[in-house]
Amino acid sequence: MPDDGSLKVTPQPVRRQVEDRLREAIVDGRFMPGDHLSDRLLCELFGVSRSVIREAVRRLEAEGLVDVLPNRGPFVAFLSPAEATQVYEVRTVLEALAGQGFAERASDEEVAELRAVFEEIAATRPGTDRTALLRLKRRFYDVLLRGCRNAYVARMLDQVLNRNTQLRATTLSDPKRLPHTVAEIRRIVEAIERRDREGAWEACRDHVTQAARVALRILNQQAREKAETGSRDPAATAA
The missing domain is CATH 1.20.120.530 (GntR ligand-binding domain-like)
Incomplete structure:
Protein backbone atom coordinates (compact mmCIF):
# COMPACT_ATOMS: atom_id res chain seq x y z
CA MET A 1 0.00 0.00 0.00
CA PRO A 2 1.57 3.33 -0.99
CA ASP A 3 2.39 5.86 1.70
CA ASP A 4 0.25 8.90 0.98
CA GLY A 5 1.61 10.81 3.97
CA SER A 6 -1.66 10.67 5.89
CA LEU A 7 -1.76 9.87 9.59
CA LYS A 8 -3.41 6.67 10.69
CA VAL A 9 -6.34 7.32 13.02
CA THR A 10 -6.67 4.79 15.80
CA PRO A 11 -10.23 4.47 17.13
CA GLN A 12 -10.63 5.02 20.85
CA PRO A 13 -11.28 1.90 22.94
CA VAL A 14 -14.97 1.35 23.66
CA ARG A 15 -14.38 1.86 27.39
CA ARG A 16 -12.81 5.27 26.74
CA GLN A 17 -15.72 6.28 24.50
CA VAL A 18 -18.22 5.30 27.19
CA GLU A 19 -16.17 7.08 29.84
CA ASP A 20 -16.12 10.28 27.78
CA ARG A 21 -19.86 10.12 27.04
CA LEU A 22 -20.78 9.44 30.67
CA ARG A 23 -18.52 12.27 31.85
CA GLU A 24 -20.16 14.57 29.30
CA ALA A 25 -23.64 13.54 30.51
CA ILE A 26 -22.69 14.43 34.09
CA VAL A 27 -20.91 17.65 33.10
CA ASP A 28 -23.89 18.75 30.95
CA GLY A 29 -26.28 18.09 33.82
CA ARG A 30 -28.19 15.25 32.16
CA PHE A 31 -27.30 13.21 35.24
CA MET A 32 -27.64 15.30 38.38
CA PRO A 33 -26.05 14.90 41.84
CA GLY A 34 -27.65 11.96 43.61
CA ASP A 35 -28.83 10.21 40.42
CA HIS A 36 -28.33 6.44 40.52
CA LEU A 37 -26.12 5.20 37.68
CA SER A 38 -27.32 1.61 37.60
CA ASP A 39 -25.57 -0.95 35.40
CA ARG A 40 -28.84 -1.70 33.64
CA LEU A 41 -29.54 1.95 32.85
CA LEU A 42 -26.04 2.61 31.52
CA CYS A 43 -25.83 -0.65 29.56
CA GLU A 44 -29.08 0.25 27.78
CA LEU A 45 -28.02 3.85 27.26
CA PHE A 46 -24.61 3.10 25.77
CA GLY A 47 -25.26 -0.36 24.32
CA VAL A 48 -22.20 -1.96 25.91
CA SER A 49 -21.45 -4.74 28.39
CA ARG A 50 -21.58 -4.42 32.16
CA SER A 51 -17.80 -4.85 32.43
CA VAL A 52 -17.23 -1.83 30.17
CA ILE A 53 -19.67 0.25 32.21
CA ARG A 54 -18.02 -0.69 35.49
CA GLU A 55 -14.55 0.21 34.23
CA ALA A 56 -15.78 3.61 33.01
CA VAL A 57 -17.52 4.22 36.34
CA ARG A 58 -14.31 3.39 38.21
CA ARG A 59 -12.43 6.01 36.20
CA LEU A 60 -15.05 8.68 36.96
CA GLU A 61 -15.04 7.67 40.62
CA ALA A 62 -11.29 8.42 40.66
CA GLU A 63 -12.06 11.91 39.28
CA GLY A 64 -14.61 12.53 42.04
CA LEU A 65 -17.60 12.71 39.68
CA VAL A 66 -19.11 9.44 40.92
CA ASP A 67 -19.54 7.92 44.39
CA VAL A 68 -19.86 4.13 44.65
CA LEU A 69 -21.81 3.20 47.78
CA PRO A 70 -21.54 -0.30 49.30
CA ASN A 71 -24.54 -2.49 48.41
CA ARG A 72 -26.16 0.41 46.52
CA GLY A 73 -23.95 1.06 43.52
CA PRO A 74 -22.72 4.23 41.77
CA PHE A 75 -24.33 7.66 42.13
CA VAL A 76 -23.46 11.07 40.72
CA ALA A 77 -21.41 12.67 43.50
CA PHE A 78 -22.60 15.50 45.72
CA LEU A 79 -20.25 18.23 46.90
CA SER A 80 -20.40 19.34 50.52
Whole structure:
Protein backbone atom coordinates (compact mmCIF):
# COMPACT_ATOMS: atom_id res chain seq x y z
CA MET A 1 0.00 0.00 0.00
CA PRO A 2 1.57 3.33 -0.99
CA ASP A 3 2.39 5.86 1.70
CA ASP A 4 0.25 8.90 0.98
CA GLY A 5 1.61 10.81 3.97
CA SER A 6 -1.66 10.67 5.89
CA LEU A 7 -1.76 9.87 9.59
CA LYS A 8 -3.41 6.67 10.69
CA VAL A 9 -6.34 7.32 13.02
CA THR A 10 -6.67 4.79 15.80
CA PRO A 11 -10.23 4.47 17.13
CA GLN A 12 -10.63 5.02 20.85
CA PRO A 13 -11.28 1.90 22.94
CA VAL A 14 -14.97 1.35 23.66
CA ARG A 15 -14.38 1.86 27.39
CA ARG A 16 -12.81 5.27 26.74
CA GLN A 17 -15.72 6.28 24.50
CA VAL A 18 -18.22 5.30 27.19
CA GLU A 19 -16.17 7.08 29.84
CA ASP A 20 -16.12 10.28 27.78
CA ARG A 21 -19.86 10.12 27.04
CA LEU A 22 -20.78 9.44 30.67
CA ARG A 23 -18.52 12.27 31.85
CA GLU A 24 -20.16 14.57 29.30
CA ALA A 25 -23.64 13.54 30.51
CA ILE A 26 -22.69 14.43 34.09
CA VAL A 27 -20.91 17.65 33.10
CA ASP A 28 -23.89 18.75 30.95
CA GLY A 29 -26.28 18.09 33.82
CA ARG A 30 -28.19 15.25 32.16
CA PHE A 31 -27.30 13.21 35.24
CA MET A 32 -27.64 15.30 38.38
CA PRO A 33 -26.05 14.90 41.84
CA GLY A 34 -27.65 11.96 43.61
CA ASP A 35 -28.83 10.21 40.42
CA HIS A 36 -28.33 6.44 40.52
CA LEU A 37 -26.12 5.20 37.68
CA SER A 38 -27.32 1.61 37.60
CA ASP A 39 -25.57 -0.95 35.40
CA ARG A 40 -28.84 -1.70 33.64
CA LEU A 41 -29.54 1.95 32.85
CA LEU A 42 -26.04 2.61 31.52
CA CYS A 43 -25.83 -0.65 29.56
CA GLU A 44 -29.08 0.25 27.78
CA LEU A 45 -28.02 3.85 27.26
CA PHE A 46 -24.61 3.10 25.77
CA GLY A 47 -25.26 -0.36 24.32
CA VAL A 48 -22.20 -1.96 25.91
CA SER A 49 -21.45 -4.74 28.39
CA ARG A 50 -21.58 -4.42 32.16
CA SER A 51 -17.80 -4.85 32.43
CA VAL A 52 -17.23 -1.83 30.17
CA ILE A 53 -19.67 0.25 32.21
CA ARG A 54 -18.02 -0.69 35.49
CA GLU A 55 -14.55 0.21 34.23
CA ALA A 56 -15.78 3.61 33.01
CA VAL A 57 -17.52 4.22 36.34
CA ARG A 58 -14.31 3.39 38.21
CA ARG A 59 -12.43 6.01 36.20
CA LEU A 60 -15.05 8.68 36.96
CA GLU A 61 -15.04 7.67 40.62
CA ALA A 62 -11.29 8.42 40.66
CA GLU A 63 -12.06 11.91 39.28
CA GLY A 64 -14.61 12.53 42.04
CA LEU A 65 -17.60 12.71 39.68
CA VAL A 66 -19.11 9.44 40.92
CA ASP A 67 -19.54 7.92 44.39
CA VAL A 68 -19.86 4.13 44.65
CA LEU A 69 -21.81 3.20 47.78
CA PRO A 70 -21.54 -0.30 49.30
CA ASN A 71 -24.54 -2.49 48.41
CA ARG A 72 -26.16 0.41 46.52
CA GLY A 73 -23.95 1.06 43.52
CA PRO A 74 -22.72 4.23 41.77
CA PHE A 75 -24.33 7.66 42.13
CA VAL A 76 -23.46 11.07 40.72
CA ALA A 77 -21.41 12.67 43.50
CA PHE A 78 -22.60 15.50 45.72
CA LEU A 79 -20.25 18.23 46.90
CA SER A 80 -20.40 19.34 50.52
CA PRO A 81 -19.91 23.05 51.31
CA ALA A 82 -16.41 22.23 52.66
CA GLU A 83 -15.45 20.36 49.46
CA ALA A 84 -16.93 23.14 47.33
CA THR A 85 -14.81 25.73 49.14
CA GLN A 86 -11.66 23.75 48.29
CA VAL A 87 -12.71 23.34 44.65
CA TYR A 88 -13.30 27.07 44.28
CA GLU A 89 -9.96 27.93 45.91
CA VAL A 90 -8.16 25.82 43.29
CA ARG A 91 -10.35 27.00 40.42
CA THR A 92 -9.72 30.67 41.31
CA VAL A 93 -5.96 30.36 40.81
CA LEU A 94 -6.13 28.12 37.73
CA GLU A 95 -8.73 30.26 35.97
CA ALA A 96 -6.76 33.42 36.69
CA LEU A 97 -3.67 31.78 35.18
CA ALA A 98 -5.68 30.71 32.12
CA GLY A 99 -7.04 34.23 31.60
CA GLN A 100 -3.61 35.77 32.00
CA GLY A 101 -2.05 33.29 29.59
CA PHE A 102 -4.83 33.81 27.04
CA ALA A 103 -4.38 37.59 27.12
CA GLU A 104 -0.66 37.13 26.55
CA ARG A 105 -0.49 34.26 24.06
CA ALA A 106 -3.80 33.68 22.25
CA SER A 107 -4.03 34.48 18.56
CA ASP A 108 -6.28 37.29 17.31
CA GLU A 109 -8.55 34.61 15.84
CA GLU A 110 -8.91 32.95 19.25
CA VAL A 111 -9.68 36.29 20.90
CA ALA A 112 -12.42 36.84 18.31
CA GLU A 113 -13.72 33.32 18.94
CA LEU A 114 -13.88 33.98 22.68
CA ARG A 115 -15.78 37.22 22.04
CA ALA A 116 -18.26 35.38 19.79
CA VAL A 117 -19.02 32.76 22.45
CA PHE A 118 -19.41 35.52 25.05
CA GLU A 119 -21.95 37.31 22.84
CA GLU A 120 -24.01 34.11 22.76
CA ILE A 121 -23.88 33.98 26.56
CA ALA A 122 -24.83 37.66 26.78
CA ALA A 123 -27.84 37.06 24.52
CA THR A 124 -29.35 34.51 26.94
CA ARG A 125 -32.09 35.50 29.35
CA PRO A 126 -33.19 34.27 32.79
CA GLY A 127 -35.18 31.10 32.27
CA THR A 128 -32.90 29.84 29.49
CA ASP A 129 -32.48 26.07 29.64
CA ARG A 130 -29.75 25.28 32.18
CA THR A 131 -28.15 22.61 29.96
CA ALA A 132 -27.85 25.12 27.12
CA LEU A 133 -26.19 27.63 29.44
CA LEU A 134 -23.77 25.04 30.76
CA ARG A 135 -22.80 24.11 27.20
CA LEU A 136 -22.18 27.75 26.32
CA LYS A 137 -19.96 28.15 29.39
CA ARG A 138 -18.18 24.92 28.43
CA ARG A 139 -17.48 26.33 24.95
CA PHE A 140 -16.12 29.53 26.52
CA TYR A 141 -13.72 27.53 28.66
CA ASP A 142 -12.73 25.29 25.74
CA VAL A 143 -11.51 28.39 23.87
CA LEU A 144 -9.88 29.86 26.98
CA LEU A 145 -7.98 26.65 27.77
CA ARG A 146 -6.82 26.20 24.19
CA GLY A 147 -5.61 29.77 23.83
CA CYS A 148 -3.85 30.09 27.19
CA ARG A 149 -1.01 27.92 25.78
CA ASN A 150 -0.31 26.21 29.10
CA ALA A 151 -0.98 22.49 28.91
CA TYR A 152 -0.66 21.99 32.67
CA VAL A 153 -3.13 24.74 33.53
CA ALA A 154 -5.51 23.52 30.82
CA ARG A 155 -5.42 19.91 32.01
CA MET A 156 -5.86 20.75 35.70
CA LEU A 157 -8.53 23.40 35.17
CA ASP A 158 -10.46 21.10 32.85
CA GLN A 159 -10.60 18.47 35.59
CA VAL A 160 -11.61 21.06 38.20
CA LEU A 161 -14.35 22.37 35.90
CA ASN A 162 -15.71 18.84 35.50
CA ARG A 163 -15.85 18.51 39.29
CA ASN A 164 -17.28 22.03 39.47
CA THR A 165 -20.19 21.34 37.12
CA GLN A 166 -22.85 20.79 39.77
CA LEU A 167 -21.73 24.01 41.45
CA ARG A 168 -22.11 25.94 38.21
CA ALA A 169 -25.55 24.36 37.82
CA THR A 170 -26.29 25.50 41.38
CA THR A 171 -25.35 29.13 40.68
CA LEU A 172 -27.40 29.08 37.47
CA SER A 173 -30.44 28.06 39.54
CA ASP A 174 -30.33 31.55 41.10
CA PRO A 175 -32.35 33.80 38.72
CA LYS A 176 -30.43 36.87 39.88
CA ARG A 177 -27.04 35.40 39.02
CA LEU A 178 -27.11 35.44 35.19
CA PRO A 179 -26.79 39.24 34.66
CA HIS A 180 -23.83 39.29 37.05
CA THR A 181 -22.25 36.34 35.23
CA VAL A 182 -22.56 38.19 31.91
CA ALA A 183 -21.03 41.36 33.37
CA GLU A 184 -18.13 39.43 34.91
CA ILE A 185 -17.35 37.52 31.69
CA ARG A 186 -17.59 40.76 29.69
CA ARG A 187 -14.88 42.18 31.94
CA ILE A 188 -12.70 39.12 31.24
CA VAL A 189 -13.16 39.40 27.47
CA GLU A 190 -12.51 43.14 27.39
CA ALA A 191 -9.29 42.75 29.39
CA ILE A 192 -8.17 40.03 27.00
CA GLU A 193 -8.97 42.18 23.97
CA ARG A 194 -6.74 44.91 25.45
CA ARG A 195 -4.06 42.22 25.98
CA ASP A 196 -4.13 43.28 29.63
CA ARG A 197 -2.73 40.20 31.36
CA GLU A 198 -3.11 41.59 34.90
CA GLY A 199 -6.62 42.79 34.17
CA ALA A 200 -7.55 39.36 32.82
CA TRP A 201 -6.09 37.72 35.95
CA GLU A 202 -8.16 39.97 38.23
CA ALA A 203 -11.35 39.61 36.17
CA CYS A 204 -11.11 35.81 36.14
CA ARG A 205 -10.35 35.72 39.86
CA ASP A 206 -13.28 38.00 40.67
CA HIS A 207 -15.66 35.97 38.49
CA VAL A 208 -14.86 32.75 40.35
CA THR A 209 -15.01 34.51 43.74
CA GLN A 210 -18.51 35.83 43.03
CA ALA A 211 -19.70 32.45 41.71
CA ALA A 212 -18.33 30.80 44.85
CA ARG A 213 -20.29 33.14 47.11
CA VAL A 214 -23.56 32.26 45.39
CA ALA A 215 -22.89 28.52 45.27
CA LEU A 216 -21.76 28.30 48.89
CA ARG A 217 -24.75 30.30 50.08
CA ILE A 218 -27.10 27.87 48.31
CA LEU A 219 -25.17 24.77 49.43
CA ASN A 220 -25.09 25.90 53.06
CA GLN A 221 -28.82 26.58 52.95
CA GLN A 222 -29.43 23.12 51.48
CA ALA A 223 -27.23 21.56 54.19
CA ARG A 224 -29.18 23.35 56.93
CA GLU A 225 -32.51 22.24 55.47
CA LYS A 226 -31.27 18.66 55.18
CA ALA A 227 -30.06 18.69 58.78
CA GLU A 228 -33.38 20.10 60.00
CA THR A 229 -35.32 17.48 58.03
CA GLY A 230 -33.11 14.72 59.39
CA SER A 231 -33.55 15.89 62.97
CA ARG A 232 -37.35 15.67 62.57
CA ASP A 233 -37.19 12.22 60.93
CA PRO A 234 -37.63 9.48 63.56
CA ALA A 235 -35.87 6.97 61.32
CA ALA A 236 -32.89 9.29 60.95
CA THR A 237 -32.76 9.81 64.71
CA ALA A 238 -32.88 6.07 65.32
CA ALA A 239 -30.06 5.54 62.84
